[in-house]
Amino acid sequence: MISTKGRYALRVMLDLAQQETDRFTPLDEIAARQGISKKYLEIILKTLVREKLLKGLRGKGGGYRLTRSPHEYTVGEILELTEGTLATIACLQTGVEPCERADSCITLPMWKQFDRIVHDFFYRITLYDLLQGNIPYMIVDEDQTARPTE
């Protein structure tokens, strides 16, 4: 379950991607446009600035802007940063000591596989893709044949 944090972060990044690249857009403006609480957004943007996905400029005329061009951001990194992790299962989180049942765990391979699918999906989509409405995904047909769409 992806929380508002990650979803809002994405929307802000997309919002900024649609602004003039050299201009700093104030938080007030983004919050108003996106209909999100200004104070809450502040918390989210702090993370994005700290991790250098955004540049913040203080003072009058200040605001936020992207530090790269839209095709250089993946949805995956944005979500992972703001959500803390993309891992769907506690035992697959990085830095967690391995479950002692891991060896005999009959479900673990499935969770690992799922995790990989999730990761691949989001890391293959860039902000630019979203702006273009171009989502690279897979279709699984009735006949169980998977193939990429184009």
Place this chain on the structure above:
Amino acid sequence: MISTKGRYALRVMLDLAQQETDRFTPLDEIAARQGISKKYLEIILKTLVREKLLKGLRGKGGGYRLTRSPHEYTVGEILELTEGTLATIACLQTGVEPCERADSCITLPMWKQFDRIVHDFFYRITLYDLLQGNIPYMIVDEDQTARPTE
């Protein structure tokens, strides 16, 4: 993020799938074998019984057993039942009034697509598959060609 409820439910179902089919297995036994709090499991099993995925028998010599054979259960239905939903995004939950930004939401198609992938993944795996260590998944090659494994 999938919670213990869903994960425990799956483990219990698999545990029962490995017992003799006509025997009723008491909760005590399952809990001990799986290393899960008996009282907590009780809550989870109640749902599974109510939804007819399990049959519960009271009294001495009672316990739980499957109502179908393992290949007739999908991981998806078990998770959806115990987790409440498999939807990863609030606005995609069934019974939720559509977001008013839906029309202009640039991220919605991505979430919808993701939702479908999640759904497909879990509904294509049966308990029998797990017992066999047979997880039907997709590989996405370096060359971006998706194909099913076999």
Place this chain on the structure above:
DNA sequence: TTATAAACCTACTTTGTCAATAGGTTTATT
């Protein structure tokens, strides 16, 4: 028929996170 083993039921607790709010401090511009 009585002891026992089991599911079933209601209620509570603890802990933590999400989402948001409040108010102040620093920095740059005009």
Place this chain on the structure above:
DNA sequence: AATAAACCTATTGACAAAGTAGGTTTATAA
């Protein structure tokens, strides 16, 4: 010097996840 902005620290309310506690009903077996 006034103003507009990011930045910082702390707090709150609501809710859910995870688990606990103790009692009630039902079937089996002695």
